[in-house]
């Protein structure tokens with residue numbers, strides 16, 4: 001069987017070139033006689049892998065020298081706790097609730113201090129991003145938290161909130177490396193890599209040096225202190241070594257594609273194929289207010305649960321997989337991350353046209 005077009009929200013499609021390269025190196029990584037999976041994380045060969053991965057990521061995102069890059073474990077969800085444990089000096093933080101991931105982070109923060117929901121788009125099932133130009137930011141807030149791209153609902157912050165001088169923390173799991181971003185505007189940028197960068201098991205944290213201190217909440221485990229990992233360049237204990245190796249390959253793939261500017265152009269072109277079709281379709285309808293549409297996750301519905309189910313089933317038979325919407329939302333969702341080829345989206349739209357013709 002050949003490869004299908006995989007529209008999964010995560011773990012998700014990876015560049016075929018990267019998978020082939022990893023396959024070629026599986027038994028013997030560059031003459032070491034072993035797989036990266038079998039290699040000591042203290043070896044020379046592995047050191048080169050992790051150092052180069054960090055260097056390439058810094059180059060891609062133009063990360064200033066006063067930020068650390070950490071390769072950690074525990075998924076994005078572990079950051080929901082690690083952020084308050086490390087940053088809540090005043091025990092106050094402000095959260096902007098734009099979907100379930102933001103809400104989960106918000107609920108976790110409540111375990112450690114006073115978390116305030118200062119804006120929300122829940123009133124319209126998270127189909128938009130609230131106006132964040134003049135929010136009631138708490139005077140003593142340790143940080144303001146956003147989920148920059150909402151994987152489940154398909155919205156994205158097009159402008160960052162006005163934090164009135166407070167530290168901005170952003171979960172970018174599902175838009176990581178999809179377009180350029182100004183790292184200097186954030187205190188922390190983090191994301192699980194299984195959406196747009198690599199295999200599950202790695203979370204990347206880009207953190208301003210000033211936020212890395214010994215002064216964490218009492219009882220914070222050693223493993224959950226940013227300082228532990230920053231001091232040892234992500235090698236305090238055994239890191240998710242193979243996952244980081246694949247991330248490194250994806251960084252090189254993006255560099256070869258022309259970097260994040262080129263990624264953005266490509267992603268806009270890809271997303272437009274699908275959105276343009278949705279905007280004129282008589283059967284399918286996008287669920288998100290236009291100005292907040294994500295380039296990465298595109299939810300849509302027919303208006304009938306039966307037709308939705310039929311669509312997902314027939315699409316799968318046509319080699320277009322994982323189009324079922326999130327279990328809490330229903331309908332369909334096409335996740336069209338960096339590694340989704342333009343042909344995949346063209347094929348999806350062709351299929352939707354045909355389905356529309358036959359079912360209207």
Ligand SMILES: *Cc1c(COP(=O)(O)O)cnc(C)c1O
Pocket residue numbers: 010074075076077078101147149150151171172173174192195
């Ligand atoms: C998938 C996802 C998460 C959860 O990631 P895990 O690695 O499974 O913990 C968090 N935030 C966003 C935006 C996501 O898309």
